[in-house]
Amino acid sequence: MQKGADQPIVMSGIRPTGFLHLGNYFGALKNYVRMQDEFTCYFMVADLHALTTLTETKELKANVSRVLAENIACGLDPDKVALYCQSHVYETNELYLILNMLAYVGELEKTVTFKEKVKLHPQNVNAGLLTYPVLQAADILLHRATLVPVGKDQEQHLEMTRNFSNRFNHRYGDVFPEAHAFNYGDELLKVPSLDGAGKMSKSENQYATIYLSDSDELILNKVKKAKTDSGTDPAAPMSESIVNLFNLMKLVCAPDVIKHYEDTYQSGTIRYGDLKKQLGEDMVKFISPIREKAESIRNDAKYLKEIMEKGAEKARKSAQATMLLVRDAIGLNYY
Ligand code: TRP
Numbered sequence: 001m002q003k004g005a006d007q008p009i010v011m012s013g014i015r016p017t018g019f020l021h022l023g024n025y026f027g028a029l030k031n032y033v034r035m036q037d038e039f040t041c042y043f044m045v046a047d048l049h050a051l052t053t054l055t056e057t058k059e060l061k062a063n064v065s066r067v068l069a070e071n072i073a074c075g076l077d078p079d080k081v082a083l084y085c086q087s088h089v090y091e092t093n094e095l096y097l098i099l100n101m102l103a104y105v106g107e108l109e110k111t112v113t114f115k116e117k118v119k120l121h122p123q124n125v126n127a128g129l130l131t132y133p134v135l136q137a138a139d140i141l142l143h144r145a146t147l148v149p150v151g152k153d154q155e156q157h158l159e160m161t162r163n164f165s166n167r168f169n170h171r172y173g174d175v176f177p178e179a180h181a182f183n184y185g186d187e188l189l190k191v192p193s194l195d196g197a198g199k200m201s202k203s204e205n206q207y208a209t210i211y212l213s214d215s216d217e218l219i220l221n222k223v224k225k226a227k228t229d230s231g232t233d234p235a236a237p238m239s240e241s242i243v244n245l246f247n248l249m250k251l252v253c254a255p256d257v258i259k260h261y262e263d264t265y266q267s268g269t270i271r272y273g274d275l276k277k278q279l280g281e282d283m284v285k286f287i288s289p290i291r292e293k294a295e296s297i298r299n300d301a302k303y304l305k306e307i308m309e310k311g312a313e314k315a316r317k318s319a320q321a322t323m324l325l326v327r328d329a330i331g332l333n334y335y
Contacts, residue, residue: 010039010182011145013046013086013136016063019211020070022287023191023200026251031149031183033075041081042143042315043071048086049135052128053121065298068307070212073294082318084311086139091319095326096131096138102167103134103160112156137161140179142319147182155181172329175322192248196227196241213291216284223280228272234265245272249279252286 012032020029035041045067047060054060064085076083086092108114108130118125128135136157140148141164148158158181165176190199195208202209207222214222227241238246242265249258257278264270297303327333 007038007040008147009042009143009145010035010147010149011042011044011140011143011179012149013044013049013139014067014071015046016050016060016067018063018202019213020067020074021191021200021202021212022210022251025074025212025290026191027151028149029071029074029076032071032081034184035147035149036077036080039147042145042318043076043081043083044089044139044315045085046136046139048092049132052126052132053117053124055124065304066213066294068304069294069297070290072297072307073290074212078307078310082311082314083307084315085308088308088312089142089315089319091316091323092135092138092142094323095142095319096135098326098330099134099137099141099164099168100131102164102171103131103137105130107160107163108133111160113153133157133160134164137164141165141176142322143315144175144177144318144322146177146179148179149182168326168329172331175325175329191251192244194222194226194244194248196239196244210283210287212287212294214287215291216288219284219287220280223276223283226276226279228276234268238265242272245275245279249275249282252282253279254282257282 012028014028032041032043045064047064050060050063051057068083071083072078111133114130114132117129121129133156137160140158140161148154148161150158158179161179165178169176192198193200193205193208194210195205200209207225210219210222226245228245229239229241246258246261249261261270261275261278
């Protein structure tokens with residue numbers, strides 16, 4: 001599809017909190033890479049959002065560099081999309097402030113993510129944490145984006161974004177379109193964890209999650225230790241840990257390899273050790289080029305600076321156009 005001026009606008013943010021894993025890749029990044037050829041895309045590293053929970057910022061720079069490098073290594077092209085840091089686009093702060101006047105304290109206090117964070121950090125319940133969804137709305141509305149590729153946990157924030165923008169439009173005049181969560185159909189893949197239950201995530205068991213920065217040896221080891229079961233009775237329902245292993249194979253193994261193990265499962269001759277060895281090797285083949293590319297980008301400070309500048313420039317251009325409309329609609333235009 002040819003990208004044109006009237007293409008829908010996609011916007012999403014990635015928190016710079018540590019390492020990307022296989023779940024991030026198949027659940028988000030892979031979709032971003034597809035979107036960059038079909039839509040006008042703004043992908044942003046949410047460094048200001050990170051400040052709502054960080055009190056120590058020594059690692060911020062390294063984390064921002066890593067996230068940028070890993071995104072590019074996964075296929076995001078800084079020439080096709082605006083890939084930028086939130087803190088570089090000052091218009092975000094102005095829109096955030098204006099939207100704060102359209103956000104009710106009561107609704108902010110009821111936000112699920114806020115309540116979770118209050119529990120997690122009772123000693124640091126700051127106003128930024130309370131208004132986290134307002135800042136997120138500013139990120140999205142700044143580009144008048146309509147499509148926001150995010151996971152389920154972000155849907156409440158998007159609903160709030162729609163509430164704020166509808167209130168704005170109602171009070172001051174139509175400026176913002178409605179933003180909705182967007183992913184390609186059912187393709188929002190859940191990547192199962194290696195410990196037999198749930199999906200891969202940052203916070204859970206580190207050994208059950210494969211990171212894009214894991215060494216070959218570590219990947220092989222993690223897969224080797226993945227949970228299986230002792231039964232090979234094909235008549236019994238497949239246990240969750242085995243279902244998970246087959247689902248992981250579908251992400252990185254060739255169809256004939258998968259078929260081989262499905263057949264041996266059916267005939268009761270499957271050897272899970274072999275399956276895991278194959279899965280580990282294919283996982284290494286998949287991840288090692290990404291890891292190496294990310295590493296070389298991360299070590300190229302000049303290149304990183306260039307892409308950040310280029311991304312910020314594109315984002316500012318769109319942000320400034322929106323802010324002209326916002327100020328006009330409100331009547332903050334005295335000359
Ligand atoms: N809150 C999002 C998360 O926790 C990150 C984010 C910040 C975001 N700004 C955004 C997502 C704008 C989508 C759009 O993952």
